[in-house]
Amino acid sequence: MCGIAGIFDTRGTAPVDAAELAAMNRVQFHRGPDEDGVHLEPGIGLAHRRLSIIDLSSGQQPMSSADGNVCVVYNGEIYNFPELTRELQALGYQFRTRCDTEVILYAWQAWGEACVTRFRGMFAFALYDRNAGSLFLARDRFGIKPLFYSLLPDGRLLFGSELKVLKAHPALHRRIDPQAVEDYFALGYIPEPKTIYRDTHKLSPGHTLLFRRGATLPEQRQYWDIPFAPLAGAHSESDLAAELVERMREAVRIRMIAEVPLGAFLSGGVDSSAVVALMAQQQAEPVNTCAIGFDVAQYDETSYARTVAGRYHTNHAEHSVDSDDFSLLDTLAQLYDEPYADSSALPTYRVCQLARQRVTVALSGDGGDENFAGYRRYRWHMNEERLRSSLPLGMRRAVFGPLGRLYPKADWAPRVLRAKTTFQALARDSVAAYLHSVSLTSTGQRAALFSDSLRSALQGYRVDAVFDAHARRCPTEDPLSLIQYLDMKTYLVGDILTKVDRASMAHSLEVRVPLLDHPLSEWVSxxxxxxxLKGQEGKYLLKKSMEAHLPQDVLYRPKMGFGVPIGGWFRGPLKQRLRESLLEGGLADSGLFNPDTLRKLVDDHQSGRREYSAPLWSLLMFQAATRDDDLGVA
Structure with missing residues (x-):
């Protein structure tokens, strides 16, 4: 895996400052410690950090075409590059390497912007075409690999694999985007294409961006979307289960090609266990697996990981994380560059650290919940959806709206007893109800948290606009498929894949995600x-298909997830830090938040009167990530 960076003059051919480009590339050393490279010519500078995986002796970047007219920097893996190489050779292109980077060059020359539709894998790349005077940016279909960009007022375009790459340039504007603040405190991450800064963006998954020198605006195109098109013909459940195994087996197989040590994450859940099982069946030597445990039983899944490791005789390693392992707070803020509030980033960082001691490439089970409807919230939503579909929205608002306002909040209770949340969901339409269920804070809580100046700057904007926009583009009206689609466009890319990319790259570890193989996902959709979701059983077909490969107690047990006991931290070892960060200067003086609300959140949580772990963690991570930024909203 690698890191890319660059500067492109969209108005002319002004020289690129080599020192500025070098500084941008230097801050992403962790993404590619093996080699670096730079390409400079009038109006363009491309830089690259390399983590060597395939074709270790060649494949250096930036890489130019044989005629010298096209140059590319690239981060990712294109798994079908051998087939594309043969196809391009048949068209007359001659290859000097045996790596996938060169395929991108000649695919561009052969097929232009449509080249991305040929690529199977994870990628983010920038390609400069001298003859056309253009820069082409592209990101893979699910957004496994990141790509940030910002167009400066003087016409220079900055881009890179991480936001810190752009932040290393002295001309980047670092003014906070009020809409991104609203999104973040609702979701715990900043959804594509926004970043925390007004004038900086993420390229959305499945999109390309073409900058032509001298053109007024770039050309952005979406080249792919998850189809949710029903499979043609009649199929028995057993036939579909058998085909699913074969499709997953092939997606795993093509991701096992590497010239460096290879392994897998093994949490003991269905998804990672399925990936390990299919790896073990296609590899003669034992699979290298690693798992993270916790010293709190309710968060620990290592016994299930050991069961799978024993069944397939893997070369298994475990590391136990102390329940007071909060030493990474500042490290995480530096890794993610912008506010990011998923506390499972802590154990994810540790499992990547453990894996890198033994392997350079690891396969993961990410994407299984979104593809196969594995989240518990899907069950709750569909149970509520049956009632929503039986009563008109107006009637539900009239009946359940008042109940939702009057019923006492019971965060401490099991979900089934939290009637307030259910009443609030039933008073909304399907999209708004799902957003309510995944939000860390409610609309009312954010209104109380935000200052008058921040609310004024928002001009009525709410995070609902993000979900509504995706819902309008959803290719299906099926209620379960709709919320899967919403998660693929928001939570999967903004939270899950972001978490894994930054945590793995911090340790120069490449993570591959076979369950997000796009032909597999298209078929599954x-x-x-x-x-x-069959009755109350999520991932039904996946579990049925793996019954011959995995133990029943691994397949059919309650989902646990990567939990972290932050509520106790805020009442114990992080008690003073929380008060200092939120109440003494910093956020309290930022002008973004209501100081009275901040104090009430801290006091009520630390006294045990209420449970405010999620908003407090969000505030703490916001403060850590933005301490050097312009927090003004005027």
């Missing part, structure tokens, strides 16, 4: 929804 066409499965009948009832084979994904």
């Amino acid at each position: 066409g499965l009948p929804p009832a084979l994904k």
Whole structure:
């Protein structure tokens, strides 16, 4: 895996400052410690950090075409590059390497912007075409690999694999985007294409961006979307289960090609266990697996990981994380560059650290919950959806709206007893109800938290606009498929894949995600929804398909997830830091938040009167990530 960086003059051919480009590339050393490279010519500078995985002796970047007219920097893996190489050779292109980077060069020359539709894998790249005077940016279909960019007032375009790459340039504007603040405190991350800064963006998954020198605006195109098109013909459940195994087996197989040590994360859940099982069946030597445990039983899944490791005789390693392992707070803020509030980033960082001691490439089970409807919230939403569909929205608002306002809040209770949340969800339409269920804070809580100046700067904007925009583009009206689609566009890329990319790259570890193989996901999206969530059983077909490969107690047990006991930290070892960060200067003086609300959140949580772990963690991470930024909203 690698890191890319660059500067492009969209108005002319002004010289690129080599020192500025070098500084941008230097801050992403962790993404590629093996080699670096730079390409400079009038109006363009491309830089690259390399983590060597395939074709270790060649494949250095930036890489130019044989005629010298096209130059590329690239981060990712294109798994079908051998087939594309043969196809391009048949068209007359001659290859000097045996790596996938060169395929991008000649695919561009052969097929232009449509080249991205040929690529199977994870990628973010920038390609300069001297003859056309253009810069082409592209990101893979699910957004596994990141790509940030900012167009400066003087016409220079900055881009890079991480936001810190752009922050290393002295001309970047670092003014906070009020809408990003609203999104972050609702979701715990900043969804694509926004960043925390007004004038800086993420390229959305499945999109390309073409800058032509002298053109007024860039050309942005979406080249792919998850189809949710029902499979043609009649299929038995057993036939579909058998085909699913074969499709997953092939997606795993093509991701096992590497010239460096290879392994897998093994949490003991269905998804990672399925990936390990299919790896072990296609590899003669034992699979290298690693797992993270916790010293709190309710968060620990290592016994299940050991069961799978024992069944397939893997070369297994475990590391136990102390429940007071909060030493990474400042490290995480530096890794993610902008506010990011998923506390499972802590154990994810540790499992990547453990894996890198033994391997350079690791396969993961990410994407299984979104593809196969594995989240518990899907069950709750569909149970509520049956009632929503039986009563008009106006009637539900009239009945359940007042109940939702009057019923006492019971965060401490099991979900089934939290009637307030259910009443509030039933008073909304499907999209708003799902957003309510995944939000860390409610609309009312954010209104109380934000200052008058921040609310004024928002001009009525709410995070609902993000979900509504995706819902309008959803290719299906099926209610389960709709919320899967929403998660793929928001939570999967903004939270899950962001978490894994930054945590793995911090340790120069490449992570591959076979369950997000796009032909596999396209096929899975066409499965009948009832084979994904059947009754109250999520991932139904996936579990049925793996019954011959995994133990029953691994397949059919309650989902645990990567939990972290931050509530106790805020009442114990992090008590004073929380008060200092939120109440003494910093956020309290930022002008973004209501100081009275900040104090009430801290006091009520630390006294045990209420449970405010999620908003407090969000505030702490916001403060850590933005301490050097312009927090003004005027």
